[in-house]
Amino acid sequence: MRQEGLLRHAAVRLLGLIPTLLVLITIAFFLIRMAPGGPFDGEKVLPPEIRANLDANYHLDEPLLQQYFRYLGQIITGDFGPSFQYKDWTVNELIAQGFPVSATVGGLAMLLAFVLGTLIGTVAALRQNTAVDYSVMGVAMLGISIPNFVVAPLLILGLAVYAGWLPAGGWDWSWQRMILPVITLALPAIAYIARLTRGSMIEVLHSNYIRTARAKGLPESLVIRRHAFKPAILPVISYMGPATAALITGSVVVERIYSIPGLGSYFVQGALNRDYTLVMGVVVFYGVVIVVLNFIVDLLYAWLNPRIRYSEAP
């Protein structure tokens, strides 16, 4: 019965994702076309015949609306088309190459942020209004406010250049090269999750059911773990959907600084070069990732919170 409710909840939510993606695709498609210039406008002006040939080959000579529907028909089959700029590469191939890198760095950063953030937040909540609480939360505030283009060079300077413990950048799938980018990406998320956890943990600890748990004579550690942790991390779970998406789709800045061949750099290159198919491909792919992650978080939320399991999905 409970399983059934959860499944139906999932199915309804899944159907609701389709219009979201359609709107995203439409807006992105026309926005990038509105930007001045095109993929074949370069320093060197192409002879008109060659230009006409190219446009015909990529269907750029058709009316915009026709191109739009052609594109829709194409991506339904999962084909993002060829890249305009990276000749001999399809957009699918570029994503397949860049995404695993971005996803690994982003996923590890999120994992680190969740573990450390909830831990720090819980400790701060238990030591509420003490020196421990204030210093931890002060550091967290710093973590949120300092942008990663400041943190990254400082980390490189300290740990790579002066100490020489870690490589300053590059990518070869070794853990040594993952540490600095993962930390850089995780820091603000750790700080934010710690603040979220602290706030909701304090609230939960004042609730009547925690008093009941204490009146039962359970040791405080068990009260926290079994009775307080789940309700306290609910706000963290809702934050993690969009946050994970933002991290694993690749941070343009962080990937640039550490020279990581992730998806983020393709996105920037694609936009600058008016590489229509690449930009669209990455946008649509981002969109799917974000929407799917939010969907997962939604299910996780329903699974954690028994009270919304049976209710009708909106």
Added chain:
Amino acid sequence: MALLEVKNLEVSFETPDGVVQAVNGMSFTLDQGETLAIVGESGAGKSQMVLAFMGLLAENGSVRGEALFHGNDLLKMKPRGLNGIRGKQIAMIFQDPMTSLNPFLTIEKQMAEVVMHHQGLRREEAKAHAVEMLRAVRIPDPEERIKQYPHEYSGGMRQRVMIAIGLLCEPELLIADEPSTALDVTVQAQITELVSELRKQTRMSLMLITHDLAAVAEVADRIIVMYAGEAVETGGVDDIFYRPQHPYTRGLLASVPRLDRASDDELQAIPGNPPNLQELPEGCRFRDRCTEAMEQCRKRPPLWVSDDGRSSRCFLPMEGGRTLQNATEPEHDE
């Protein structure tokens, strides 16, 4: 020896507006198998007194005095020692069943954990015991209901679950803090009956906290009437109901609707409100609302006691009592 002996219990809270004195020099004893009712208006300090010796005060609260359970002071115990008593020897039921159960855990988890922790039962044994206890508090179909979450229970049912949780380890003392206040009137009676019935089946002592004097008439052995953080009158249930000494007790009784009174007989409300606990008046705390207030009530009234365990704090003499003022009672020395 008394099961529970509370001596000069003081509870105060640090608030941004100053110190609030919630409980003042409460002293009483509770014997094995006895039912003691603590009666008073909201804010009289009933709940805070109990929460204090259960170690459940809010962080800004502090407690002084003694609360001897089997001769051991609960207030001086380390968390470990206190946790060995809470839920096992002293169980507590709270006022609001809607929020007192954890909405994220099944009833089974919330019941089984008590016996697993205190008696070392394994999960299956613990569950079987919990099912039996749900049956005892008359939850229909307990084998199925135990798998559910609190939100699938009604308010009255949740309070039954709270009672079942309280009784799991067969405690020596059950503290029920307004167990029926948040419930429908019909359910209120059921819950009160259930508690007193279950108490009769065991040798358990019961401490019943309520603002409803009428509700405890048939259940309690003794009654303590609290006002503004202190006991104004103590006595057996018949003494309190038929020979009330303190004007406040008489006022409470006059405000209870009764069937044996003519229907055109108006209910007497006590005029005014309890004093602000931050600026308690000197002398008698009930003075401003008392119909019999005299000039001398500006001074602290004496405590009358009698050999049969009655007491009253008032300038009016208590029948068969003698005053204890300044004799054995320690003065507030802060």
